[in-house]
Amino acid sequence: xxxxxxxxxxxxxxxxxxxxxxxxxxxxxxxxxxxxxxxxxxxxxxxxxxxxxxxxxxxxxxxxxxxxxxxxxxxxxxxxxxxxxxxxxxxxxxxxxxxxxxxxxxxxxxxxx
Amino acid sequence: xxxxxxxxxxxxxxxxxxxxxxxxxxxxxxxxxxxxxxxxxxxxxxxxxxxxxxxxxxxxxxxxxxxxxxxxxxxxxxxxxxxxxxxxxxxxxxxxxxxxxxxxxxxxxxxxxx
Numbered sequence: 001x002x003x004x005x006x007x008x009x010x011x012x013x014x015x016x017x018x019x020x021x022x023x024x025x026x027x028x029x030x031x032x033x034x035x036x037x038x039x040x041x042x043x044x045x046x047x048x049x050x051x052x053x054x055x056x057x058x059x060x061x062x063x064x065x066x067x068x069x070x071x072x073x074x075x076x077x078x079x080x081x082x083x084x085x086x087x088x089x090x091x092x093x094x095x096x097x098x099x100x101x102x103x104x105x106x107x108x109x110x111x112x113x
Numbered sequence: 114x115x116x117x118x119x120x121x122x123x124x125x126x127x128x129x130x131x132x133x134x135x136x137x138x139x140x141x142x143x144x145x146x147x148x149x150x151x152x153x154x155x156x157x158x159x160x161x162x163x164x165x166x167x168x169x170x171x172x173x174x175x176x177x178x179x180x181x182x183x184x185x186x187x188x189x190x191x192x193x194x195x196x197x198x199x200x201x202x203x204x205x206x207x208x209x210x211x212x213x214x215x216x217x218x219x220x221x222x223x224x225x226x227x
Contacts, residue, residue, distance in 0.1 A: 032212055032213050036216075036218075042220055043117070043205075043218030043219050043221055044216070045218070046215045049213075090155075094211070095212060096212050098169065098212050099161045099163075099168045099211045099212065100146065100161055100212075101146075101158070101216065103148075103155055106155055
């Protein structure tokens with residue numbers, strides 16, 4: 001079964017500064033990778049996903065992630081954060097045909113003015 | 114287009130009782146998944162249904178069950194509630210392949226067991 005490790009549980013960052021959230025997954029022949037965001041008192045929303053092709057994936061709200069197969073990583077980045085980016089971010093992985101996502105423990109991003 | 118609707122949003126039960134949570138997926142979505150979210154365990158997969166068939170089940174005791182109706186609406190039931198069942202229960206629907214597609218989540222049903 002796939003597993004996901006998010007290396008940072010909390011990331012405080014100042015407004016307009018860059019942020020990187022780290023995610024590692026257990027190796028497999030092929031996986032699909034996702035980043036979801038959860039704003040307070042809301043469900044999860046997809047930021048971006050990697051299925052195949054280019055290892056640099058661009059998502060919504062200025063986020064991007066880079067798939068690194070040799071390091072089994074899928075780190076999320078944003079060059080300049082806003083107060084509104086304060087949320088919990090989840091990395092997730094799935095196996096083709098598995099009908100489920102396996103989520104990491106989440107990283108809480110707090111953006112301060 | 115309406116999103117995923119979960120009812121009730123909040124509920125309080127006592128140990129030993131049972132609870133039923135409901136999920137209405139986005140129109141046209143035939144896959145419905147359920148996840149349990151707690152501060153300690155994060156998001157844990159409960160089960161996934163497609164066209165009334167359970168295709169995958171997570172590692173939860175038999176007290177947790179679910180079903181899907183012909184209109185794709187889904188319910189999950191937890192019997193003999195325990196304090197540890199207190200959690201946010203999230204439902205997600207998907208149009209295509211669950212593994213490679215996008216899951217659309219509802220806002221969740223927050224269950225408190227006293």
